[in-house]
Amino acid sequence: MTYRLSLATLLVLGAVATPAFAAGLDCSRAAADVERAICASENLRKLDFQLSSVYGKLAAAQGPQRATLRRAQLDWLKVRDRCAADTGCIAGRYEERLAALRLQLRDVHAYRPDDVDRQALEELRQAVETMRKTDAEFPLEKVIDALRIKTGITVFANRNDDHSAGSVAQFPTTRPKGVTADEWRALRASDIEGGGENGAAAYTLLDVDGDGQRDLVIDTYVGGTGLFGETNVLRRKGGRFEGLTTPGQATPDDDSGASSLYTTGGRGANQSGEWIRLRGRVYAAYQNSLYGVDDVYLLRPLTIVGEAPKLSVRYRYRLSVPKVQSDEKGTKTTLDSALHRALSQALRKIDTRQARDIGPADTPLCPVPAGTSDDERGNYTSYGPGHYTFEIVGDVPVWVGQECRIGRVVDWFGAYSSKGGLSAAFWVRKPGEYDREQTYTVDGVRTATGTTASIARFDVGN
Numbered sequence: 001m002t003y004r005l006s007l008a009t010l011l012v013l014g015a016v017a018t019p020a021f022a023a024g025l026d027c028s029r030a031a032a033d034v035e036r037a038i039c040a041s042e043n044l045r046k047l048d049f050q051l052s053s054v055y056g057k058l059a060a061a062q063g064p065q066r067a068t069l070r071r072a073q074l075d076w077l078k079v080r081d082r083c084a085a086d087t088g089c090i091a092g093r094y095e096e097r098l099a100a101l102r103l104q105l106r107d108v109h110a111y112r113p114d115d116v117d118r119q120a121l122e123e124l125r126q127a128v129e130t131m132r133k134t135d136a137e138f139p140l141e142k143v144i145d146a147l148r149i150k151t152g153i154t155v156f157a158n159r160n161d162d163h164s165a166g167s168v169a170q171f172p173t174t175r176p177k178g179v180t181a182d183e184w185r186a187l188r189a190s191d192i193e194g195g196g197e198n199g200a201a202a203y204t205l206l207d208v209d210g211d212g213q214r215d216l217v218i219d220t221y222v223g224g225t226g227l228f229g230e231t232n233v234l235r236r237k238g239g240r241f242e243g244l245t246t247p248g249q250a251t252p253d254d255d256s257g258a259s260s261l262y263t264t265g266g267r268g269a270n271q272s273g274e275w276i277r278l279r280g281r282v283y284a285a286y287q288n289s290l291y292g293v294d295d296v297y298l299l300r301p302l303t304i305v306g307e308a309p310k311l312s313v314r315y316r317y318r319l320s321v322p323k324v325q326s327d328e329k330g331t332k333t334t335l336d337s338a339l340h341r342a343l344s345q346a347l348r349k350i351d352t353r354q355a356r357d358i359g360p361a362d363t364p365l366c367p368v369p370a371g372t373s374d375d376e377r378g379n380y381t382s383y384g385p386g387h388y389t390f391e392i393v394g395d396v397p398v399w400v401g402q403e404c405r406i407g408r409v410v411d412w413f414g415a416y417s418s419k420g421g422l423s424a425a426f427w428v429r430k431p432g433e434y435d436r437e438q439t440y441t442v443d444g445v446r447t448a449t450g451t452t453a454s455i456a457r458f459d460v461g462n
Helices: 008-012 033-039 042-081 087-109 115-131 139-147 181-189 337-347 374-380
Strands: 154-157 201-206 215-223 228-237 240-243 262-264 270-278 281-290 293-299 307-320 324-326 332-334 391-400 403-417 421-429 438-457
Touching (some): 033 042, 033 087, 042 087, 115 139, 115 293, 115 307, 139 270, 262 270, 270 403, 307 421, 324 438, 337 391, 337 403, 337 421, 403 438
Antiparallel strands (some): 215 228, 228 240, 270 281, 293 307, 307 438, 324 332, 403 421, 421 438
């Protein structure tokens, strides 16, 4: 068997630990192509060592489930060995397995919601249900604002005093207003390095664990096309601030399973976090929104998050196409009655509670002309592929007189405001004419229809 080297001890695993496996591949005994390729590559040897380390920690923590883990690892080795001497293939298999094992290790060490967390969730649910009787448009926002911690907080940010080309913001060199002398000494001793693209980072001092000393929340703007950010929390411990991970930085070599408390804006998603107090505990109320639903997770700071209390607030919308349209420059255009009627009729086919994405690929929205090739048939079944920057609410036919056009309603992951309501648009074009679309504003006013409370895995995105 070609996997006898780094995983030979798996054959005698059972109730025993795996100290030998934690040592990784024994290159002095490399025989198969895959083994020689690993031993000849510094990167692959590093991956093998990391995998051995994570596996050993997971095996030691799993107890009765260790046999299942062993069988899964043996199956993975067979897949890895099919790569032979292809180093790119080998690296890919290691990275996939490392990600899977680290996720399992994270779950092993994750915080488990207790009775107080469940009571806090129910208290939040009841508050939203009560609020929606008087304000069905913004019940969640009103409740979160009432619960938000507004005292005992100090906020400051990285500074850019240079302003020269290419300069980035840095951690303040002088004590910010509201930071005590004792906290400043602890901050300086902790070598805080929060700051992503252009050094952007904000800091909040707040007592999250109730020990009378303020802890440190670091909000880092990482950057990228999704405007991605992450939030870490460091506990005040003696004369320093300490946390589960290095603030503001990825930790690919960390085997603890820990990570940032939460992230925002990944792949354009509509996400945010607020610090609230419920049942005497401080929570990060993390909101992940989509068309028709706001999901709020109550996250305990200074923990590894696995499952968390989750409140879902559901909505329905009253959708309409304004007859007077305004473009980005503020230019107003009045739609003719026939077009406005066609758009309004098509909009009635859009689900007002849930995004339906593209829909069945084999069901034409517009009649397919005779002689249309299979490659062109897709022009009549959907508007086309989506993109991470928006959410597809639904594709519908738009009949303008006797002419059928393809329409798509999109929104930006449930983005909603008191000024503009639902942020949404109606794109319309003739089948196949991808470069000649028309964009129309859609007004959407929402009404909360109910809430659901559960304990759910904290695994969010768009």
